[in-house]
Amino acid sequence: MALALKAKKIVILLGADKAGVGLFTKLAPQLVHAAASPEEAVKLIGDLL
Numbered sequence: 001m002a003l004a005l006k007a008k009k010i011v012i013l014l015g016a017d018k019a020g021v022g023l024f025t026k027l028a029p030q031l032v033h034a035a036a037s038p039e040e041a042v043k044l045i046g047d048l049l
Contacts, residue, residue, distance in 0.1 A: 005031055010048060012041050 004011050005028045013021055013034045021034045033048070035041035 012044055014038065014041050 001011060001024070005024075008031065011024070011028075011032050013024065013032065015036065016024075016034055021032070024032045025034075033044055035044050
């Protein structure tokens with residue numbers, strides 16, 4: 001996670017709790033996204049590409 005953000009790569013948190021999402025979103029709001037399910041993650045990937 002830290003290396004991905006340092007390299008300015010998009011990260012999708014799958015099934016993370018609100019505290020975890022909040023923490024990483026504060027570090028890199030434009031790079032961190034959250035998905036509650038694998039299907040949502042796949043849709044998010046499609047939207048980001």
